[in-house]
Amino acid sequence: MTSQWQSKSKKGFAANSFFKDWKPWAVVGLLAWSLVTLLQIEPQATIDDWQHMSSLPPDELNAEIVAREQKVAGYDKMNSYEREDLHKRFQDDAQLANNIQILGHYQKHVLFTNLKLGLDLRGGSQLMLQALPAPPQVPEITQEVMRGVETVINNRINSLGVSETLVQRSGKDRLIVEMPGIKDPQQAKDRIGTTALLEFKELTFGPDRKPIWKDVGLTGADFKHAQGSPMAGGGLWRVTFEFKPDGARKFGELTSRLVGHQIGIFLDGQPTDRNADGRPMSADEYRGVTVREPILGGNGEITGNFNKDQAVDLSVKLNAGALPVPVRILEERTVGATLGQDSIQKSLLAGAVGIAAVMVFMIAVYGIPGLVADIALVLYTLATLAIFKALPVTITLAGIAGFILSIGMAVDANILIFERTKEEIRGGRSLYTAIENGFNRAFSSIFDSNANSLIACSVLMLFGTSIVKGFAVTLAIGVLVSMFTAITATRSLLHLVPRDFAIFGKANKKVAQSMPSKEAV
């Protein structure tokens, strides 16, 4: 709203020229975009269905999705690409239910949004793994080694059947594994943390008749496939395996050479045989199995007093492959669903009450301009959240802090402008000029202080840890949006206030008299 507008409005209908300025358009556009991005509405039944699907264990969910796909019209005619797409759509729906924030119910419809919440708010597990060098084979962790580790960890996590897992490399030798909403983090850690290096060894005896297990160069990496299966009678399980052609040849040679001798199978350096308490047998007692005849078919089995879980777990690890190097869990953050729920509910309530209190404060201090600032604040909040959703930004507790700080800065812009406007009025300017001057003069403070915040944010985004980054991203977005809304929304809306209201302690008599058409606005 510049002075051009003033001159134009003298000629014709005020609202007409009002929309010739870009700022009101920007405000309306931003509001519309924010609402469309943020709000979703679905019938209650659909939401219930999503929630039902998300509560199913992975195997059942898959079966359910397959069953539903069959019912989709034209499924038979779809090519495999379309089918995959359909499958993914069903899966997305099931995942959506884990991560929606219901805002309200209206006539059997649910109004909701789905902001991406961090693990600290929605519950889940985050692990930071470090790959450890294993000399002499792997003296240092290279890109190549990390790629191997990443693949294996990815395979193992996928076998857990948890949706939305994320494996991310961080730095030279680290991996960050995120598992939102995981029910049994302990199982995940057991599965991820072990190297799962399966080795075949040959039994020899040292001079003092002590057993010495000798490497024969055959490992779990030579397997094509492994599977846990129950043994006849007794409830014990075994792991059957099939060698790759190369491994089968090696295994054939080995067993031909060692007929009548013992071969041992070791997992991560410990015998696969279990004692009654489920712990691996000590290497001193272990005697392996005696080779009765050469095994040339490339198939075999590992029996070691496994129960079902142990056998399945081992077969999963063998199929996912052994890690090229051992890993250790450097950091673990697990937040139970209850605590996450508690945090998000309380943060939402606190945020809402906080914003409401600020709005009351603004009205109490500034009256109608305060109300205008409040409307701008609502627009600001909606727009920022919509950007969070669209990018998407993962919202964590630290991110909420950044957001709250940016609310403070957004309100500050308004306060600066209003204080300046009041000063201008005290200096004898007309209301219109005072508002325009207020904006122009306050702008250098707003710009400098916000530019400074943005500098800080950009450094933090580059150098910070993940917590700090979350904070910096939300603050930066908030600051940018707040500059925009302060320039467009507050300014446009202030000029829209009917002129017979006394704002900033001054009725706009002069302007109202010279431009009666403005009453129409």
Added chain:
Amino acid sequence: MNGFNVDLVKYRSLWFGISLAILIPGIIGIIACCAKFHAPLKPGIDFTGGSILQYQFNKPAALDTVRSVLDDNGFVGSQVQQASISGHEVIVMRTKAIDDEGQKRKLDTALQQKLGEFKVLSVDKVSATVGPELLTNGLVALIITFSMMVAYISYRFMIDYAVCAIVALFHDVLALCGIFALLGLTVGTEVDSLFISAILTVIGFSVHDTIVVFDRIRENSKFVGSKKTDDTGSTVKKTFGDVANDSVNQTMTRSIYTSLTVIITLTCLFMLGGVTTRDFVLAMLIGIISGTYSSIFNASCLLVWWREFTTKKRVKTA
């Protein structure tokens, strides 16, 4: 709240005195913390390494039983406390970092046998190697942020403005750390990595606040040398101190209102927000109150001081 008229420059020693009254106990607290915890603040597991398990038992659990289970499973010297989250009793166990997942599993089974079913509210484990890294990363980020800010403010304003803004900033960070050091000594408040975010927030806010005041001083500095009437009625030239005084008074309303709005939101978060963020919010509250104070009183006083000092020097050398 219009028309503040505080004589800033005249009561300079009072403003600095109030700051010192807060800072000195804080510094003593930091020194005491260094002696007791070998760190300026009581470090949480994020920095020292360790595990925190928060379990919610279905039946009330006796702390002694929990302690003995921990001792039996090789976690001698662990701390066990009771806390309340959303009205439920929660057992908080602080142990050394549990590196062996088998050991953790054994502990869980033992707890279940002795005390019945429980819900895992949260598990945090940080191995001792991560802590120093986190600290170095944080410090590097802080130093780079500081230097970029100095560069920007020097570019937009002048170098003396930048230095004063950064000193005011140090004041706020020091006040915050001092109070948390004292809290660590008295009620055992630990700092975690969220505390770094809180410091960053305070830095952001403090500089933001200071810049608004400085912007006004920059705008008004054209009035230095213009005529004014002093207390005795005679006409004198306005000094830089007078201009700074006017500027601070002109921006005072805004500074107070803005801080009030932030304080309102933070107080809501403090009262109504989750337990996990309480210390974090408290840190921001302290920092923001300090930030408002320092940008009104310390930053501009320092600037005036600097200007007076350099002018005198110039006069001497001339």
